[in-house]
Amino acid sequence: MEQFQFARGCLFGNFGAELSTHSEEIRDQVKAGLDLWAALVAAVLKEADAAGTLKSPLEHERLAGFIVNAWEGAALRAKVTRSREPLDDFFAMLDTFVT
Template structure:
């Protein structure tokens, strides 16, 4: 069993708290109480609440990239199946967390109008995800699973936009149905 560092414990608990409460309602004291970590240790690892939340986004993105690696790297599956697998993996993660949705979408909605740092960071994260998906969509286009004239970058961005909307609806309902319906619709339309 590996020991989690103080920083890892704070980031993991911070991720859960940010999903549940958002940035504005995240109290540093609540985080410290949940982890049993003293305040001085928090400020040893993070300059401020904003620095902490931006590092939580980095931690979240490491998880997202691990999911992308696992799904998109599975060469035993067709490219479109690999892309769908990633979103189904995400849907399962949302289920385990109580359909709290995507951290990026939640923070983006809450903070993009008031914080340039978060707006740029979250847009960059979405661009990274869409770029990774576009590579697999290009593979699908090359092997004839998508029409030759398909703009894979546009299609990847559209998929991510639709997913984020469905994730919001799923969070509101605490139900996976919007995610499932969106994936079914998108992948039927993409291959037509």
């Protein structure tokens, strides 16, 4: 994002924020993409848990949803503030979940 002066964001976030109220098809596709992304993150969290490196007591799916939602918020905020600080904060918080 920094490379493009924070003018670009996440495709899911951009479509979701700008087009989901205008098209049910786009909304459904964005939701499907976010759901798939969260499922993939949940699978990685399950692996981290099995390896003993996950520090969160939350269910893998719930934590994965939070991570995806937090990333979307951080990406939007970075775009609005034209700053990497929200992204740095996201990764700092992510580090609290894994060793």
